[in-house]
Amino acid sequence: MRALSVDQLGQIPVTTVSRSAEALSDAPASVFVITHDDIMRSGSRTLPEILRLAPNLEVAQLNSSSYAISARGFNVGLNASLSNKLLVLVDGRSVYSPMFGGVYWDMLDLLPEQIERIEVISGPGATLWGSNAVQGVINIITRRSEDAQGGWLTIGGGNIERQASIGYGGRLSPDLTYSAHADITGISAFPLANGHSANDAWWRPGGGLRFDWTPGEDQVTLRGDLLTAVEQPGGFVRENGASANWTHALGGDSSLQLLTYYDDSYRAINNGSSFDVRTYDAELQHNLTIAGWNQIVWGAGERHVDYSFENSVLALQPPSNGINLADLFAQDTISLDHALKLTFGAKLENEPYASWQFMPSLRLAYKPVDGTLLWGAISRALRSPTPVDSDFRELLGNIVYVSGSNSFRPEAVTAYELGLRSNLGARASLSLTGYYNVYGALRSVDPSATPSGIPYVFGNRADGHALGLEGWGSVQATPWWRLSAGFFVLRERLHYLAGAIPNFTLGFLANDPGNQETFRSSFDCGDGVTWDMFLRRVDALPHPKVPGYTELDTRIGWAVTPKLQFSLAGFNLLHPRHPEFVEPGVTTDIPRSVFAEMRVRF
Numbered sequence: 001m002r003a004l005s006v007d008q009l010g011q012i013p014v015t016t017v018s019r020s021a022e023a024l025s026d027a028p029a030s031v032f033v034i035t036h037d038d039i040m041r042s043g044s045r046t047l048p049e050i051l052r053l054a055p056n057l058e059v060a061q062l063n064s065s066s067y068a069i070s071a072r073g074f075n076v077g078l079n080a081s082l083s084n085k086l087l088v089l090v091d092g093r094s095v096y097s098p099m100f101g102g103v104y105w106d107m108l109d110l111l112p113e114q115i116e117r118i119e120v121i122s123g124p125g126a127t128l129w130g131s132n133a134v135q136g137v138i139n140i141i142t143r144r145s146e147d148a149q150g151g152w153l154t155i156g157g158g159n160i161e162r163q164a165s166i167g168y169g170g171r172l173s174p175d176l177t178y179s180a181h182a183d184i185t186g187i188s189a190f191p192l193a194n195g196h197s198a199n200d201a202w203w204r205p206g207g208g209l210r211f212d213w214t215p216g217e218d219q220v221t222l223r224g225d226l227l228t229a230v231e232q233p234g235g236f237v238r239e240n241g242a243s244a245n246w247t248h249a250l251g252g253d254s255s256l257q258l259l260t261y262y263d264d265s266y267r268a269i270n271n272g273s274s275f276d277v278r279t280y281d282a283e284l285q286h287n288l289t290i291a292g293w294n295q296i297v298w299g300a301g302e303r304h305v306d307y308s309f310e311n312s313v314l315a316l317q318p319p320s321n322g323i324n325l326a327d328l329f330a331q332d333t334i335s336l337d338h339a340l341k342l343t344f345g346a347k348l349e350n351e352p353y354a355s356w357q358f359m360p361s362l363r364l365a366y367k368p369v370d371g372t373l374l375w376g377a378i379s380r381a382l383r384s385p386t387p388v389d390s391d392f393r394e395l396l397g398n399i400v401y402v403s404g405s406n407s408f409r410p411e412a413v414t415a416y417e418l419g420l421r422s423n424l425g426a427r428a429s430l431s432l433t434g435y436y437n438v439y440g441a442l443r444s445v446d447p448s449a450t451p452s453g454i455p456y457v458f459g460n461r462a463d464g465h466a467l468g469l470e471g472w473g474s475v476q477a478t479p480w481w482r483l484s485a486g487f488f489v490l491r492e493r494l495h496y497l498a499g500a501i502p503n504f505t506l507g508f509l510a511n512d513p514g515n516q517e518t519f520r521s522s523f524d525c526g527d528g529v530t531w532d533m534f535l536r537r538v539d540a541l542p543h544p545k546v547p548g549y550t551e552l553d554t555r556i557g558w559a560v561t562p563k564l565q566f567s568l569a570g571f572n573l574l575h576p577r578h579p580e581f582v583e584p585g586v587t588t589d590i591p592r593s594v595f596a597e598m599r600v601r602f
Contacts, residue, residue, distance in 0.1 A: 009033070009474070010371070010423055016089070016119040016139040018333065018343070019128050019297045020287050028343065028365035028375035029125075030419055030433040032056050032472060032486075034118040036143070041522060041532045043555035043569030043595060045112065045156070045163055045185070048105045051138070052536065055472045055486020055518045056122040060538075060580040063588040064190045064200045065106040065231055068581055071122040071136030072435065073466055073492050073512040075581075085134035085383050085411070087125065091142055091221075093243060093261050094132075098305045098323070099275060100388040101132050107239045107265060109206040109227040111165055111183055113152060116143045122470060123435060124415045126359040126381035127345045128297075130327055134381045134413050144221075145169050145179035145212045156597030162186040163597075175214045182207035189232065190588040191577055198588040204229035204237075217249040234270030239263075253295070254288040273311035280304045298330035307387065315393040323352035323387070331361075341365045353385035354410050371423035378417075382410040389443070389458055402445065403455040411460070414438045427476040437466045442509060444500035456501065462509060464494030472518075484520040507543035511581070515539045528559035541581070549578045563601040570594045 010025035012035065017027040024033055032054045044050045048067040052059045058075050060068045068075045074085045084101035087094065090110070096103050118140050125133035148169040155164050167181035186203040206227030213220040222244050229237040243261035250256060260282045268274035283301035290296060308320035331345025346360040361379035368374065385408045392404035419433040442462035447453030472486030494509050516538050523531040533554045540548040555569035570593070572578065577589035 007423070007426060009035070010429060012117065014119050015092075015141075016121055016125070016129075016137055018295075018331070019285060019299075020295065025371065025373060025421060025423070026365075026367075027421075028341070028363045028373065028377065028419070030056060030122045030417065030431070030435075030470060032120045032122075032431075034120065036116055039112045039115055039118075041530060041555065041557065042534065043532075043553070043567060043571075043597075045161065045595070046105075047108050047110050047140070049571075050112065050115075050118070051120070052518075053520075053534070054118070054120040055516075056120060056136070056470050056488060057138075058512060058516065061590050062581050062583060062586055063198060064187045065202050065229075066586065067105045069103070069105070070512075071120070072437065072468055072470075072488075073490055074135055074510045075512055076508065076510060084132065084386075087129055087133035087137045089129070089137065089139040091223075091243070091245070092139065092259060093281065094130075095263075096132055097265070097277065098279065099277060099307060099309075099386060101383060101386050104237075104265075104267065106202070106204070106229060106231070107227070107237055107267070109183070109204065109208075109225065109239070110140060110142070111167075111181065113148070113154070113165070113167065114142050114181070116141045116147070122433070123377070123417055124361070124379045124381035124413060127331060127347050127361040127379060128329060130329075130347060130349050130359070131351065131357070131382045131384035131410065134383050134411070142210075143179075145177040145210050146171075148179040149177070151602040153600045153602070154597060156595055158593055158595035160188050160190075160591060160593040161595055176211065178209070178211045180207070180209045191591055192588055193579065199232050200588065202229055202231035202235070219245075219247040221245040231269075234268075236266075236268045238266040240265075250288070252289060255286075257285040257287075257299075259283045259285070273309075273314060275307060275309045277305060277307045293335040295333040295335075296330070298328075300326075300328045302326050309387075313395050315395065316387055316391045317393055318391070321387065321391070324350075325352055325384075326350040339367045349382075349384070351384045351410065353390050353406075353408065357382050357384070357410060373419075373421045375419045375421075376417060377415070377419075379415050381413050381415070383412075384410050392458070393455075400455040403448075403457050405457050405459060408443075408458050409441050409460045411442050412440045414440075424473075428474065430471070430473040432469070432471040434469045435467075437468075439464050439466070439494070442494070444496055445508065446500050459500065461497040461500035462494060463497065464492065464509075466490060466492045480524040480526070482520075482522045484522075485518065487515070487517045489515055505543055509543075511541045511543045511546075513539035513541060513548070530557045531555070532557075538580070544582050546579055546582050549580070550574060551578070565599040567597045567599075568594070569597075 012024045013021040017029045068083045076083045122136040125137040151168040153166045163185045165183035169179035171177050184205040189197045189201040208225035211222045224242040226240045241263040245259045247257045263279040265277045281303040285299035287297045303325045306322045309316040327349040329347040333343040343363040363377040365375040389408040390404045394402040415437045417435045421431045440463045441460035444459045444461040445456045446459035468490045470488035474484040519535040521533045537550040552573045553571045557567040559565045572592045577591045
């Protein structure tokens with residue numbers, strides 16, 4: 001499995017920055033691409049572990065099934081499920097939970113074999129993708145069934161994880177292909193800080209079916225997926241979904257796209273709480289070019305969500321409801337000359353709890369020479385209110401202790417960015433981005449007007465700013481050895497305003513490292529042998545305090561024949577176990593692990 005060259009990496013098409021295909025080297029945003037080869041060579045079998053490869057992301061594991069993931073800050077320490085300012089997409093469709101705006105990572109069952117690439121944008125993307133794209137956007141692009149022909153079988157296991165999967169792709173006609181897969185994953189219980197078992201083992205079977213049809217000027221994709229998971233002690237997860245995507249070429253660079261999907265999610269945990277969420281979504285997008293120098297994309301969408309919630313201590317009032325979200329967006333990229341492009345656009349979104357909201361952006365890109373791009377951007381993004389913000393109730397006996405608020409407003413950011421992307425000759429590349437973010441109306445917990453101040457009410461009495469620098473680069477040291485490195489520096493200044501609870505911990509807002517560094521080495525050793533190493537260092541977290549750590553992952557792969565491969569991988573090798581996050585009653589230490597795998601194609 002030979003990695004792409006530096007030049008080839010720069011020509012990878014990305015679609016998330018502008019909702020149209022463009023070379024990575026031309027995209028005016030802080031975007032990092034995790035390729036299919038990167039994924040397969042990492043040895044990681046779950047999506048959150050794969051995302052560690054992106055140097056512009058914070059990835060912290062809480063326990064055997066939960067992660068806190070964000071970009072440019074706002075990972076939440078007191079309740080990681082509130083890490084809600086990073087939008088996650090699968091082939092352009094949103095997978096965040098409409099209950100609270102974050103992502104349940106254990107409800108995404110995407111095998112490494114299925115993923116073509118992952119486009120990771122740090123910085124706002126709300127103009128094209130809407131609310132929750134405040135700190136960044138992750139778009140997971142899956143492989144088309146025509147690229148997954150034939151069969152494959154993987155069997156692997158180690159001291160923590162066991163996994164088996166099987167898939168097959170075929171052709172029903174010259175323009176109609178399909179692929180199907182089934183998999184099962186099991187994870188052993190993680191240790192607590194005192195060395196005792198956390199009793200959080202889980203196992204998850206899943207599967208899916210996909211059809212790709214390309215009649216004439218059309219492309220049609222139909223996809224269905226399902227999974228269930230049993231998580232100790234007493235947890236259960238179900239996730240079923242179906243999507244249909246139609247694209248019609250109109251001639252030239254113009255196209256029309258319709259994306260629809262249905263999703264049914266159910267989650268229950270051992271304290272008796274559960275929720276069921278059903279989402280219906282449709283979106284129309286039109287790309288066109290006018291006069292050869294105006295590239296326009298515009299579209300509209302409608303989403304309806306029905307939900308129900310049950311719990312004896314936590315509640316939503318009403319416990320079941322239906323909400324709608326509508327949006328209209330447009331963006332124009334103007335070629336001012338052969339080296340200078342101006343992009344401006346805006347999104348109007350009709351929020352179920354906040355009415356119409358406006359999210360504009362302005363970008364300027366300058367290419368002084370081939371292989372070098374300078375860009376700057378000003379943009380506004382919102383994290384829209386959810387049922388948790390508005391309808392939440394936490395009971396202490398018969399007393400409502402914490403309450404949502406119908407007057408809760410969207411959390412907002414105005415972001416200023418400057419970036420450089422350059423190929424330093426044919427064998428090296430570099431990307432640097434500096435940013436300054438100004439935040440307003442951040443979520444706070446405020447005392448009510450009663451003498452006791454109870455119930456405490458969600459409000460918007462927090463604000464602040466963040467200053468940061470992020471970068472990464474690659475060097476093709478020899479034809480068979482590549483070195484890559486990345487880092488970010490983040491300085492947050494967040495505070496509560498008058499009227500909020502003054503001693504309420506800032507961990508309710510964010511718990512982020514001030515620095516993170518990553519280093520990767522990839523060898524093609526000959527005779528089908530590859531060796532990859534991934535070293536990461538993460539600074540200490542402040543709210544609450546978690547020690548910094550350094551860890552090493554490595555994988556050795558051997559392609560015995562084109563159809564038979566073996567690999568041995570080790571993760572978190574420098575320590576028997578270490579913590580990455582602290583959330584009382586949830587987090588565990590993260591143990592060292594090894595994983596051996598056999599992959600067969602037929």
